[in-house]
Amino acid sequence: MAPQLRHQPLREDDPRRIGRYQLTARLGQGGMGTVFLGRSPGERMVAVKVIHTEFATDPTFRQRFAREIAAARLVGGFHTAAVVDADADSEHPWLVTEYIPGPSLHDVLQQHGALPPRTLHILALGIAEALEGIHSCSIIHRDLKPSNIIVSTTGPRVIDFGIARAFDSTALTRTNVVVGTQGFLAPEQLAGSASTPATDLYAYGMVLCHAAGAVPFPDGETLESALELLPSTLVNVITNCLNHDPAHRPTGTEVLGTVSRIMF
Structure with missing residues (x-):
């Protein structure tokens, strides 16, 4: 999974400078904003x-963006991107x-297809450790998906806390609006219930099923057929992450401990 960068040139109406940072290329665009490659004064x-x-x-x-900044400042460690x-x-x-050089997991899967078991195991470890760090800061990501995971030379990095929120914060979303990405949403998100750290663990399970070759909920696809694509060593832990009842899902720390004991 060597990094293959997919920068796009700046468009005519794109800014050339933000604050003291010179912008040089486009990295991607989401629902809230555009991400550019930039250069600091140094x-x-x-x-x-x-x-x-x-x-x-x-x-x-604006309030949501301010919360994104606050969340991103809280979360550090080896598996996220530090706020500058x-x-x-x-x-x-x-x-x-x-800036973390490397493609998103989404792009890797689009280009190369399903990951081999050893690579999938490394991915499972890295994302679990990232979730452990995120949740230790009382933050729920709420939109974990392949496009929010960068495959770097130092391992997977979880990015984009655009709709993350503190465990005790008031939801910023409007009534009956589901926040997240279809295919990676936990049952409680679809039902409009409050998100918890277990919500991210459900998305974690779906990300690994996707990385093993399953497209989230295509026509005729079942959870059982998605799980069949996983290495047998990961089936039990991912099945637990995909439990319909969030109270019965493991924590990020528990998943990390389980996956780290798997021998290859």
Whole structure:
């Protein structure tokens, strides 16, 4: 899974500078904003997320972006991207994190297909350790999916806390609006219930099924057939993560302990 970078040139209407950071290319675009490749005054490569113009005047989105910044500052460790700088009050609010060279897991799977068992095991370890660190900061990611996982030379990195929230915070979403990505949503998210760390563990299970070759919930696909694509050593732990009842799912620490004991 060697990194294969997929930068896109800046468009005519893209900014060339945000704060003190010079922008050099596009890295991707999501529902909340566009991510650019940038360069700091000290010539360090950074990722610069700029909120979409149509949302910048919406107090709800500004509040959500401010929470993203706060969440990202709290979460550190080997498996996330460190925050470098941010400004939630700018005309065009922005967040700068360290730049992690490498494709997203989504792009890897699109280009190369299902991962071999050993690579899948390394991925399972890295994401579990990332979730352990995220949850230890009382943060729920709520949108764990292959496009939010960067495959770097140092292992998988979990990014984009755009809809993360503290365990005790008030939901920023409107009534009856489901937050997350179809195919990786836990049953409680689909039902409109409160998210917990167990919500991320369900998404973790779906990410690994996807990395093993299953497309999330295609026509005719069943959970059993998705689990059959996993190495036998991972089936039990992933089955537990995909339990319909969040109270019966393991924690990130428990998953990490279980997967780390698997011998290859």
